Amino acid sequence: MAFNYRLIILIVVSTFFVSCTQESTLSGSIDYLGDAVLILQEKPVHYKYAPVSNDTIPVTDEGTFDLSLSVEQPELRTLYINDASYPVYLTPGNNLSITITRSDFPKNVRVEGYSQDWDERYDAYLREIEGLDSQILQEVEKIKVGEENQLTNLSKQKYKIAEKHLKETPFRDYYLQAIGEHLVFKVRSIEYNGRNFDHFDTDSARASVFNEAKELGFFTFESLKAQRAGIRDFTHYYARTFGIYDSVKADYEMDLSEHDIKRIAYKSLNEKRLEVLEHIEERDALAHVRMYLVAERIGEQSLEIATPSYEDYLEEFSDYPKYTDFLTYFYNEIKSVSPGQPAVPFAIPDINGDIHTMEDYRGKFVLLDFWAGWCQPCLEEFPHMRDIYERYSRDELEIVAISNEVDSLVWVQDIKRFDNPWVQLYSGDGFQEKTFTAYKGGGIPFYILVDPDGKIARYNDIRASFNFTTVFDSLLTEYKNSQE
Template identity: 25%
Template sequence: MLLRKLIKIILVTIPVFFFLTLMSCKSDNKIKEDNTFSIKGTINRYDFKNIEVELHQAIDERGRPEKTQTTQMRNGEFVFEGKIEHPAFASIIFYEGDTIKYTFNFFNEAKNINLSVELPLDFKPVRLPAFNNLDYNAAGSPKTSEYKEYLKLYRDFFENSKTLQKKLQVADNDYYDALFSKEPDSALIKQKKFKNDSLKAVWLSLEKEFKKQYALKNKESVISLHVLLNEYGPKLFDGSFEVPEINNILEELKSLKEVPLYKSTRARYTSIVGLKIGDKAPDFSLENPSGEIISLSGFKGKYVLIDFWAYYCGPCIAKIPKLKKTYAKYKDQGLEIIGIHGDKNAKKWLGVIKKHQQTWPQVIDKNAFKENSAVIKYGVQGFPAVFMVDPEGNLIEKNIANDDLENILIKIFKN
């Protein structure tokens, strides 16, 4: 009954908004001929002292924002100028020293944009969930207006699901209470886990359908791509969507095919369906810390464990000690490991290698998530991602779980 009721709420609420946004998004993809943008911002908090303002903008193929500009706020005002080819997800962050005072998300585009932030008197300097940070206006940015409407719609959807959220919270607490009890009861743990997982599945199913319906009703808007790839909740490549479903969605959004985010998304999909166990492992030629070019083909005759990782990935760093033991145990038996850093930040990459003394070959994929990068060729959706290649260069294992690695190696080197 709960699932049916929530779906009914969604189906009743969404169509009106979808009609309005569909009518507005057909013309706002146009950009200024010189691709320039100008952001002039004001904030009503004069008690913010020595404030540094950062503009973070999605400049990589995954649509994730990176810091692109920094300025000082003067008399409650700040300015950013630059060039942008397509509308892109962005954030404004206000810093006082190392403390974040306020942040909000918007969409930057090649227009003259006036941002004005009106914070309530009882505002406290904490970083709130983005769908609550709506205390700003963005005159001159149709995409931001559209994005804010999405956030409001998501907030309403979330509020209408409060009953389910409360049940899920209770089930979650009950499960962990049973799991960490002084006298664990395996039958009780199993029962509580089943209930918790079942409620999570209901919520994720609703959230997935909400995001999918938004995208399909706003096919010509880059907001739809962002929602499916980077907003809260289920995402295209986190296992929530079936592979054929991803293809169908991308076909529906193909009017965005010239947008870099669409191109990289299509490439990621192609790599997922294209690379299979038994296929020839895609070759790559990437720089090691000394600037030398390392290629997979140079390790023919050995079993090669390809470890995709990134400096900001906690699980990647956590498994380094285990990889050290693995390398020491199997290196002389014919195993090689190649670590591929899937981020262009070479300084951070080198820092991790030095700190953790990773002695196996390391290379950096500076074009990660761009077409023809190693990350894309192997269909990497997130880090860590581990693959095994046999001495003939064939892929024999993909997406190896940390706990499964030793058993795979025992099987390979049992003789």
């Protein structure tokens, strides 16, 4: 009897993939939800630039919910209610029942369906670190001015708490993230200590951080994948320990924004950031880190600067399609909103409910300002923006502010508090605001300059406090000459 081995192999492989993808359910109850929405989110390839996959979970009037999910392999997803989040560990074919008390969320969540008391261990972790993040932020302010502080002791305390409760659970990522946060704080302290203390040994401090990072496994693929932005922050603050920021500020004799410094000193900063890669041995880890750095370059620099490293990555790591597909997607997205491309259309209401569109401002330059009242760099630009608003006529320039605030009531309070004279618009959804995401915004303040023909003139490389007047005068003169 002749056997078709190819057919047998195909059947076995097909059966394997079918069996790996199984239906699971996420059900449960919440005592009340109000105007909020219950969302289940998958972890994206890149925390800021990759598309986010959200499942909005319908909740009945009685507060119950039931969602069917296709799960291929064990994974962590995240439940969100507004800005509060809670991790959920899903496995193929397993059903979970979750009980949420809204006033306590994310604490006091109970999960039935786990093989062990992982929900109780995560709850114990949350309760033990309560208030710790606030203390850490207070200590950060102390290191900036050279005061005695407990920053790294507190950050170490946090990862030790995570180690005790979460290291041997499916929520191990939170332990690894806490290690990353601790190491980033140690690197940050080097910059400030080097600035504030004459005899501080910066080189030894750097070597100490790298030794600790290796001991804690920070440069392994498992750790780096668990981080939200850990490697981006580590390389960023490492580069700052060489005094590059201080040198740029001294050269320009002004208090530049971080965004402007990163553009001005890109070459020097990038050389130092790449030094960190010398400490990474696993190819999987290197592919992950390089993907993050290339994505940041695409998002923060001009395509002229970003393209060579992007193309090099595609060639060197072609065997990592998850990363290369994401970078190709993101590169093309940024290309679609680069100077010369049509401005993104919008229709957004002001505080009176009147709808404003991009087309309403055709025939003049428009500075789109994406901002929020909690964003200190946004607020620091306001005096300079008022200057340029008075300097140019409304026939030449209009400023249109689009809020990234989540709460509309907070937005109303903010526009009354700051009383800026330019157009103020709001459409909700925070960083998921449609115009902001269409422009591939990654953070605020974020500025787009649109020309009178409705095309993008500058993409997030101008600041009223820095280079706006010089750039705009040139563009305005060029446009006027073209009309003669």
